[in-house]
Amino acid sequence: MLEIINLNKSYGKNKVLTDINLKIQENKIYGLLGRNGVGKTTLLSLISNQLLRSSGEIKLDGEEIFENSKAMEDICLVKDLPESLKERKVKDILALAGIMYKNWDEEYKNYLIKEFNLNVKKKLMKLSTGNKTILGLIIGLASRSRITIFDEQTLGLDAAMRYKFYNLLLEDFENNPRTIIISTHLIDEVANLFEEVIILNDERIALKDEVSVLKEKSYFLAGQEDLINRVIKAKRVIYKDKFGSKSIVGIYGDLTEDERNYIRTNNIEISNIPLQKLFVYLTENTVKGEFSNGFN
Amino acid sequence: MLDLNSDKSIYIQIAEIIENEILLGNLKEEDQAPSTNQFAKVYQINPATARKGLNILVDEGILYKKRGLGMFVAEGARKKIIKKRQLSFFKEILPEVIMEANRLEITLDELIDYIKELKGGE
Known part of the structure; x- marks a missing residue:
């Protein structure tokens, strides 16, 4: 298990992450979501020891990962390949990756090269944007690392290639379970790939939950404002709007049987919030102080 | 088919897909159900x-x-599903219909006549 305890990160005076506490379990696929610039890449780089933290702990199986080369063999972060490799041939870069990760599977790598139809004789700089991304995906998949992280790795990929990646990932995940963390803005496509989702917002973890229960914990309520206000007092309100004389409120959290009865008897309409909208609401600062943001 | 945009949770849809297959007779007792991997x-x-x-x-x-083999349709599965669906039909679907009929000022007799007509036309 990967454990993050009271993690903080600032760039100079600029605070990016505040008191991050997370437990990442074995053999689950996690989605890390959040708006651009919210610190997803920073968090992932900290987890994979490619960035110095300001304070806090990161432990793999109870052992601090900082200056721990053993832990590093188990964590593979896929992000844009460094400029310094641009003169190298694709096959040399793959060979290098093969040395770095202890669970590397050479045969699987060859299979992936065929599946993605990647020309390994080319130099990195000669690859298209999409093929550079594919090279990263191949490294991530073939590394079979206990913790494999894909940080926004869809640049330049068309839908067919992205779905190919999702398929290959699911297929290999069944046979070789491991922890996968995917950060993405293409929530639509991947939401159901995840077992759990982590939402980063405003320097902090805004939510961490199983995808399958998210829909059962988030509701739109529509009805008379004063009636609704009584239900939502103790609830986490993530959306608020008015429609004619009706008040529409999005809440996140479990409803008790009493609350459900109240809703029913007071003619308050209730429906589930689709995942998409839920993510948007949770990553927009819609309900911070006043409900000013009237989008949708 | 799975509707990824539905407000119904995916796992509930998965359960319903299999239930429907059993209801329709495409999956019979003791048949093997699709595996987790196949669904995934x-x-x-x-x-x-x-x-x-x-x-x-x-x-x-x-x-x-069945250990190591997968999941199979149990004896009496279809009956159980029918019972469950009937319950939800009477407790959830029908009250909805009646409420809408009330809003539209359709009387109970009119509703019953119409249902009979529909059934008869089958």
């Missing part, structure tokens, strides 16, 4: 989500597990 691959969903859907049916006694 065909619908591109997390295997844990698919497992959750299948486990609901195991809990309800509609499927049962």
